[in-house]
Amino acid sequence: MNARQGENSRSSLAFNVMVKPRGAICNLDCQYCYYLCKEQLYPDGDFRMDDDVLEAFTRQYIRAQQVPEVTFAWQGGEPLLVGLDFFERALQLQQKYSRPGMIIKNVVQTNGVLLDDEWCRFFKRYDFLVGISIDGPRELHDAYRVDKGGQPTLDRVMAGVEFLNKHNVDFNTLTCVHAANVDYPLEVYRFLRGKAKAHFMQFIPIVLRDNETGFQEGNALTPHSVTGKQYGSFLRTIFDEWVRRDVGTVFVQIFDVALAAWAGESPGLCVFDGTCGTAMVLEHNGDLYSCDHFVEPRYYLGNIIPRDLTELATSEQQVRFGLAKRDSLPGYCRECSVKFICNGGCPKNRILSTPEGESGLNYLCEGYRDLFAHIGPTMKYMVQELQEGRSPASIMYVIAQQDALLHMRFATARRNDPCPCGSGLKFKNCHGR
Ligand code: SF4
Ligand code: SF4
Secondary structure, rough: OOOOOOOOOEEOOOOOOEOOOOOOOOOOOOOOOOOOOHHHHHOOOOOOOOHHHHHHHHHHHHHHOOEEEEEEEEOOHHHHHOHHHHHHHHHHHHHHHHOOEEEEEEEEEEEOOOOOOOHHHHHHHOOOOOEEEHHHHHHHHOOOOOEEEOOEEEHHHHHHHHHHHHHHOOOEEEEEOOOOOOOOHOOOOOOOHOOOOEEEEEEEEOOOEEEOOOOOOOOEOOOOOOHHHHHHHHHHHHHHHHHHOEEEEEEHHHHHHHHHHHHOOOOOOOHOOOOOOOEEEEOOEEEEEHHHHOOOOOHHHEEEEOHHHHHHHOHHHHHHHHHHHHOOOOOOHHHHOOOHHHOOOOHHHEEEEEOOOEEEOOOHHHHHHHHHHHHHHHHHHHHHHHHOOOOOOHHHHHHHHHHHHHHHHHHHHOOOOOOOOOOOHHHOOOOOO
């Protein structure tokens, strides 16, 4: 499992906090963004983390971690809008409060349009991991990722990607899977692999509530959202290409997570963990919330200036939030054959009812079931290879042999034979048509 960001990936920290140094402020206006509306929570906000908050957070966060490695995750809105000098101060403070032997890492999620030589030199020098948001080739990316004037952004994002590659900055792509790109999985995947030269990819489904508040209320979804079936099909298609040519050179987060689960390890991603509650959000003014997807008054934990970060992170309210994921799991999920990896998925998406009428089924369930059933045999093979000290990349050779055999069967099948693909249809009515 690569502990990279996006959905809340987890390292071995006691807890993670995603920091929003400019709150919800962004230079783009992506139509599916769930965070821009959080600006309304701070009608008098200046949306700029001041030195007192930055220092208090750095001190408390490092002190709270009982592990040797600490990751600072910067997000937005657009965190680069806070300026390079803010990040320089952040690094100085990290050094000031670091304990001997401690490893401090920084990850930043950006829309990429501000990246230039100066930013990328800085990221390279201080070993930042950069997550860049990009949704695929031009028409697919520009469908929703537009600037404040409604203008497309792909060219500016790709210029940012070039700066990252030029300076050899460690980066991953974060692709939102939405109504406009969900039917084009291979176009998206090949673009990221080929044009963006990405080696680490995340595919995050857009499941967005359609309401006035921007909170997790009501069951209506925006038209940008994808269904479980669509998401599952998107990932299956990418998996089929990845497993034939890219194992060991391209890392797709959900496949890594699945492999870890099949190996009996923790998925390492909050969405698939049994409980949540250890991935919080810090707003620009020091306000702490339960999760990036629950920045709303009901999930406000307190402010870290008058109160202590650890006290808030371990409060009864936050513990309850984390356990609710497990405790509200419907019986349908408890009996599911892929519960060991899925765990019912993220609570924000649990808006369906089970066939028995129990509430709390994940909106993406159909896709998860489909995907995990499809990749299961391959995952088991890869786990076995790992356990026997061999590279799981050998799967590519195995599948190449299977494909060759299948092609031979197609080539020699007669019209009335059963189709070699296993559909149960006659060849003439299936692949022989
Ligand atoms: S609600 Fe839980 S699973 Fe969903 S994003 Fe937040 S921490 Fe992760
Ligand atoms: S695949 Fe569906 S039924 Fe199974 S654990 Fe996930 S959400 Fe529940």
